[in-house]
Amino acid sequence: xxxxxxxxxxxxxxxxxxxxxxxxxxxxxxxxxxxxxxxxxxxxxxxxxxxxxxxxxxxxxxxxxxxxxxxxxxxxxxxxxxxxxxxxxxxxxxxxxxxxxxxxxxxxxxxxxxxxxxxxxxxxxxxxxxxxxxxxxxxxxxxxxxxxxxxxxxxxxxxxxxxxxxxxxxxxxxxxxxxxxxxxxxxxxxxxxxxxxxxxxxxxxxxxxxxxxxxxxxxxxxxxxxxxxxxxxxxxxxxxxxxxxxxxxxxxxxxxxxxxxxxxxxxxxxxxxxxxxxxxxxxxxxxxxxxxxxxxxxxxxxxxxxxxxxxxxxxxxxxxxxxxxxxxxxxxxxxxxxxxxxxxxxxxxxxxxxxxxxxxxxxxxxxxxxxxxxxxxxxxxxxxxxxxxxxxxxxxxxxxxxxxxxxxxxxxxxxxxxx
RNA sequence: GGAGGUGUCGCCUAGUCCGGUCUAUGGCGCCCGCCUGCUAAGCGGGUUUGGGUGUUAAAGCCCAUCGCGGGUUCAAAUCCCGCCACCUCCGCCA
Numbered sequence: 254x255x256x257x258x259x260x261x262x263x264x265x266x267x268x269x270x271x272x273x274x275x276x277x278x279x280x281x282x283x284x285x286x287x288x289x290x291x292x293x294x295x296x297x298x299x300x301x302x303x304x305x306x307x308x309x310x311x312x313x314x315x316x317x318x319x320x321x322x323x324x325x326x327x328x329x330x331x332x333x334x335x336x337x338x339x340x341x342x343x344x345x346x347x348x349x350x351x352x353x354x355x356x357x358x359x360x361x362x363x364x365x366x367x368x369x370x371x372x373x374x375x376x377x378x379x380x381x382x383x384x385x386x387x388x389x390x391x392x393x394x395x396x397x398x399x400x401x402x403x404x405x406x407x408x409x410x411x412x413x414x415x416x417x418x419x420x421x422x423x424x425x426x427x428x429x430x431x432x433x434x435x436x437x438x439x440x441x442x443x444x445x446x447x448x449x450x451x452x453x454x455x456x457x458x459x460x461x462x463x464x465x466x467x468x469x470x471x472x473x474x475x476x477x478x479x480x481x482x483x484x485x486x487x488x489x490x491x492x493x494x495x496x497x498x499x500x501x502x503x504x505x506x507x508x509x510x511x512x513x514x515x516x517x518x519x520x521x522x523x524x525x526x527x528x529x530x531x532x533x534x535x536x537x538x539x540x541x542x543x544x545x546x547x548x549x550x551x552x553x554x555x556x557x558x559x560x561x562x563x564x565x566x567x568x569x570x571x572x573x574x575x576x577x578x579x580x581x582x583x584x585x586x587x588x589x590x591x592x593x594x595x596x597x598x599x600x601x602x603x604x605x606x607x608x609x610x611x612x613x614x615x616x617x618x619x620x621x622x623x624x625x626x627x628x629x630x631x632x633x634x635x636x637x638x639x640x641x642x643x644x645x646x647x648x649x650x651x652x653x654x655x656x657x658x659x660x661x662x663x664x665x666x667x668x669x670x671x672x
Numbered sequence: 673g674g675a676g677g678u679g680u681c682g683c684c685u686a687g688u689c690c691g692g693u694c695u696a697u698g699g700c701g702c703c704c705g706c707c708u709g710c711u712a713a714g715c716g717g718g719u720u721u722g723g724g725u726g727u728u729a730a731a732g733c734c735c736a737u738c739g740c741g742g743g744u745u746c747a748a749a750u751c752c753c754g755c756c757a758c759c760u761c762c763g764c765c766a
Contacts, residue, residue, distance in 0.1 A: 295724060299735040306735090309747045313692040327746035491721090612722090620703095622721080 254609040255355050260284060270358040273571035275366060280355055287348040294344040298337035305334045354459075357606040359571045360543075360579035366572035370583075376554065377563030379587050380644050387590035388639040389521035392418060394650040396671040397642075398522060409519070410511060410526045414635075417668045421654075422529060422635055424661035425560065426504065429531035429633035432556050433502035438533060443482035443503045446473040451485035454611040456577035456603075463512045479503030480629040483534035488611040491622055498537035498545055502632060505530065521639065523595065528635035535628045536613060539605055542626035543580075546602040549630035550582050553598040556632055559657035562640045563587040565594050577603040586640035597637055600630030 260267055264281050271278040308330060312323045363371045392398030397418025403411040414422050430440050452458055452474040457465055466475035476482060483503045492499060507530050518524035533552065537545045550566070557564050569581040578601035585594035605624040608614070614622040645653040652668040659666060 292724070295735080299724065302736090303734055305746080309692075312746055324746055329746090331746055620719095 254353055254606060255358055256605065256609070257284075257288060257352060259358070260352075261288070267355070267358055270571075271356070273359050273362070273364045274356055274574065275572045276356060280351065284348070284351045284355065287344070287351050291341070291344040291348040294337070294341040298334070298341040301330065301334040301337050305330045353610070356459075356574075356576040357456075357579045357604060359574065360602070360604065362571040362574060362580050363568055364572075365570040367570065369570035370567040370573070371570075373566040373568055373582070375563070375565040376558070377561070377587075379563045380589065382589050382646060383648070385589035385643060386646060386650060387521065388523075388588075388642045391642045391646055391650060391652060392521070392638075394670040395642075395652065395668045397421065397668070398638075400521065407526075410524065412522050412525060414638075416671075417662075417665075418638070420662050420665075421638060421641070421658070421668070424658045425633050425637055425641070426529055426531050427661045428559065428657055429556055430502060430504060432552065432559070433500075433531065433533065433632055436500070436552055438500040438502040441479070441483065441486075441501050441503045443476075443479040443486075443505045445476050445479075445482070445505050445508070446471075447476055447481055447485060448473065451488065451611070452476075452481060454488065455481045455484045455607055456575065456610070457481065459576045461575070464510050466508050466510055475508040476505065477509045478507050478530060478629075479505035479532045480534055483532070483629075484607050484611060484613075484627055487536060487613045489613075491614045491616055492536060492625060494536065494538055494615045494625065498535045498541065501534045503530075503532045503534060505532070507634075523636060523639055525635070530634040531632040533600075533628075533630045533632055536608075536625050537628065538615065539623070539626045542602050542604055542628060545626070545628055546580065546582070546600060549600045549628055550584075553584050553600060553630055553632060557584055557586065557597065559655070560637065560641055561655045561657075562597070562637070562644050564597065569599075575601065577601065577606045579604045579606070586637070587644060588640055589643045589646075595636075595639070597634070597640060598631035601628065603627045603629070 255267065260281065264285060268278040268281050271281065305327070308323065308327050312320065312327055315323050363369055386394075389398060389400065395418065396416045397414065399413040399415050400411075403413050406413075434440060446468065449458075449472060452465065457477065465477060467473075468475070474481075480503070482505070483501050486501070487499070506527060508527050509525075511524055511526060514524060522528070533549050535545050535549065554564075554566070564584045564586045567583050567585060569583055574581050581599060581601045583596050583600075584598040586597040587593075588595045604626050607627045608624040613625050613627070615625050617623055641655065641658075642652050645655060647653060647667075650670045654662060654665055654668060
């Protein structure tokens with residue numbers, strides 16, 4: 254949810270943002286009109302209510318005939334007040350629906366759609382591999398990935414990580430947690446089922462609602478990332494951020510329906526319904542948010558470098574941002590079998606968009622409250638196994654274990670094919 | 673799944689039976705001031721949150737807020753219904 258004051262004071266800024274996203278800018282004026290109606294209805298309703306309360310006090314003290322007369326008047330007023338309150342509620346709900354339909358105001362992202370990203374830098378050198386095997390072939394050789402049985406048990410886009418595959422994922426996630434702890438994050442293991450208001454608060458029930466698994470019988474949602482639970486962690490709280498941002502590293506399973514991506518990335522574990530992720534989440538002051546965003550990106554790059562995967566950093570275009578994000582940087586790892594970069598991390602600055610919906614605030618110097626900024630970023634996911642396996646493969650199908658992961662794999666240096 | 677209990681403005685707490693005098697009591701903590709070599713004590717004042725109105729900004733005024741949502745009533749912390757969380761016990765169960 255964006256700041257209604259920004260909308261009133263500078264509607265053109267919001268229209269420009271909507272244009273940059275390729276979204277409907279007419280909503281801006283619809284919200285403004287609804288806001289005016291809402292406030293008018295509220296003033297009427299509150300005035301009547303004040304009158305009613307005053308009269309109520311007279312009723313309490315009056316006696317006999319006077320009381321009877323006042324009571325008659327009070328009943329009439331109560332009826333009017335009820336009507337006005339109902340009208341105010343209708344207008345308020347309409348305003349709420351409209352303002353929640355607005356995406357966050359873009360901040361510095363390049364204009365355009367999915368293909369209009371800007372490459373900020375490329376890091377690491379791509380390995381020279383003659384006819385590289387893809388991650389699934391490697392995974393099967395190593396006894397690390399079993400998609401056939403995944404499909405047997407759960408359907409397409411499910412898999413088992415087996416043996417060294419399971420160990421490799423645990424090693425990767427543990428490395429990520431260790432890095433996070435080193436950087437001062439509080440590690441968290443989060444719920445993966447959340448209430449509707451939390452899911453809505455993070456902005457995932459907007460245009461991407463069909464990506465989310467819902468358990469109708471319990472009215473709960475399966476999270477697509479621990480960002481959801483972490484954002485909700487401080488809902489309805491007033492935080493003290495005077496000592497700096499509150500930083501959490503969430504470890505969780507993530508669930509995605511992948512509706513609308515039929516036929517894309519059907520091979521292997523690039524696009525799956527369930528995976529694991531270590532996610533950074535930061536609550537910080539709005540003033541500090543852009544700098545914090547750079548820091549999150551820095552930590553992502555640190556882990557990518559630790560596992561020795563070549564990558565590039567892109568500044569995601571406005572039209573490809575989620576509704577909560579004002580700006581987003583992705584790190585894309587090199588995938589030799591595809592000869593291209595694929596998304597491995599994504600860090601978003603959601604400014605105050607999520608915090609407003611979830612009511613996460615901090616206290617200003619003057620004692621007033623204001624919404625905080627929230628940011629998130631990927632520190633490691635199951636998908637990284639694709640890049641790790643492929644970039645470190647050897648001609649015989651063995652895979653060199655990056656040094657940083659070895660301590661988490663009992664010192665194992667090379668994964669070798671099982672006979 | 674069943675029975676009982678609890679939920680009040682940071683924390684503790686009064687009020688709920690019997691609706692209006694609740695503009696929610698008191699203590700602790702915190703903030704401001706006074707007083708006193710300093711500190712402590714003492715004294716006085718302030719201290720939920722959201723919104724509306726107003727303004728250069730503010731003050732002020734108004735509405736809502738006693739776990740959440742409904743209902744009854746001229747009027748609800750208080751009465752009724754539903755839900756949630758926590759505690760105690762019973763049953764069941766990886």
